[in-house]
Amino acid sequence: MTSALPTNAVLLHSGSQSNDWWRSAVIYQIYPRSYAASNAGTLPDVGDLPGITARLQHIADLGADAVWLSPFYASPQKDAGYDVSDYRAIDPLFGTLEDADALLNHAHSLGLRVIVDLVPNHTSDQHAWFQEALAAGPGSAERERYWFRPGRDAEGNETTDGKFPPNDWTSIFGSIAWTRVCDRPDAPGSAWKNDRSWYLHLFDSSQPDLNWEHPEVREEFHDILRFWLSRGVDGFRVDVAHGLMKDAALPDWQFHWGMVDGGDKLASDVPPPPMWNLDSVHEIYRGWRSVLDEFGQDRILVAEAWVAPGQGIEKFVRADEMNQSFNFDFLCCKWNAADLRAVIKDSLAAMDSVGATTTWVLSNHDVVRAASRMGLSETGKGPNGIRTWEEQPDAALALRRAKAAHMLMMALPGSAYLYQGEELGLPEHTTLPDSVRQDPAFFRTQHAEAGRDGCRVPLPWEASAAGFGFSPTGQTWLPQPAEWAELAVDTQLASADSHLHWYRLLLQLRRDLGLAEGDLHDVSGLEDFAAFELALVNTGVHAESGMRGSIVVATTFAEPALVPAGWQVVFSSADLQPVEDAEGQTGLLVPADTTVYLQQFAS
Known part of the structure; x- marks a missing residue:
């Protein structure tokens, strides 16, 4: 393979090899209740830890x-x-601490590292601390761990009998971000039935926000980190990492910060939010970094921060803080060359400015699956769920674009996240009846939004089994579409032309070509690749030889393009079509919405 590069290619990123495993890792997200059930938990239709352990080989074979x-x-x-x-206990729904230990041990035996979710912005209202706070009453030390405040009267004055919340903040899930203690469903007949204090919850009313100014909160989470690190976890994905600190004055802020897309949709003249992305949050993660370093240099922190490069996402991954941050700009990007080129360029520049890796992602448990939302009339993040009477995706177009997007993503330097089922080409379940929905966003928006249940449907493992083999009983906590039989793991393993086989080859190529560690150049404007609206050159370090070589990553959008003379196709996201030009020369036509990897013929 030649390593020649066009002289006028624009360098976007200088790659390097590293012993830091997370810089190039493919990380597979498991949504426990929907991955696999063993019936070891308390409900037969919900996935559990032994079920995950039994199906880990699938992820190892995939190449994650x-x-x-x-x-x-x-x-x-x-x-x-x-x-x-309780952050130190396993919910009986999923098993026991012994089951968690068994999962960790088996994953490590397969060469898989394990990252666990940590939720530090809020607890359950059933957490011992919050129950103590309710019992202790207004003005107590126990309530200082959360955000309890008096309400306001109609004129906006603070009063202990306030009928209105302390400020105008809204919940991510809809409605106001405050609940009055006496209005809780469990208040009538209780000791706090006359308690007119309000507490803050930026999510559901059952999720009170912690006060991270309180030293006990910080000490508690240091201990929680050590508890799981000592059991062998390799890192933590930090939920709502940008939200822990709030402006203590709790000023009004009449705007809404959305999930995943964050503040990107806010007008430029909107004042900074007093509850999101405050600089003071970074002191917390510097403390966490020191705790992880007690256990070696290979334990990682991953920020789920709904913050764009222009808003300071790179601050979360400075050398003394976290290791990765999800690239939600990439996930939310519309399917066109100009926007994708800008996101790739800006993302790499932001992370390079602090020496961090860029972490790419296309789907997760909070958004409509890429293999559906990319077939809507408007691409990008998509709606908050899809119901039967709403616009239905063009299934074939969505899958075609999703494959092209995944192939583009896997060619970019850095780490990549894969949501369970993406390797199968699973679409969103867009015909779930409202009667089975469980997402609090569905209820808090008074059913205005479908919510996230459609991307959380249990995986299909065996086409001919009840519940597609998800559980021994055949029960599933959400119903699966009948057409998923064609997408079941066993069906796809039996077909060399399946999406699963294609995805395995894609990850194998990513490793073999060293794409995660390569230099990246933009060659979209060069004559040979002008027909491709997006064309990048990744000069990866090839694993077997240790030599560098160039791969052109070319993506079409609305229009097809010809493979330039002198280049051959290494891999593609769709079948290419032989065509003959006026001189009788045969070439290959890359159809619309397709990504190809190309290499130059050796001279």
């Missing part, structure tokens, strides 16, 4: 380097485990 598990802690499950009542 690590897994990230969404929460499995003790929880009332009002928000699928993101409402934690």
